[in-house]
Amino acid sequence: VNIFRLHGGMDEVSKAIIEALVVKDEVTISELTRLVRLVRGSASRRIVTERIRRLEKMGLVITERRGNRVLVKLRV
Secondary structure, three states: OOHHHHOOOOOHHHHHHHHHHHHOOEEEHHHHHHHHHHHHOOOOHHHHHHHHHHHHHOOOEEEEEEOOEEEEEEOO
8 A cells, every 4th residue: 555645645755754754663753754865865853753743643554651761653
C-alpha cells in the first residue's frame, strides 16, 4: 500500500521523513532533521518536529522519549 497515495495531502518534508525512517529503524529528531536536509537541501528542526507530530496523529510514526532524547520510528 502506498502511504503517499493514502495520505495525499502529505508535503515534501513529511515524505522525506517517511523515506528516512524506511532506511533507518529509529532516529532522534536531530538526526532526522539532518537526513531531511540531505534529501531536501533545507529543513528546520521546528518544521520537522511539527511534521512528526502530524504524522504521529495520522498513525504513521511513533515517538518514544529516552532520557532527554526523543526517538522517532515508523509504526508497523
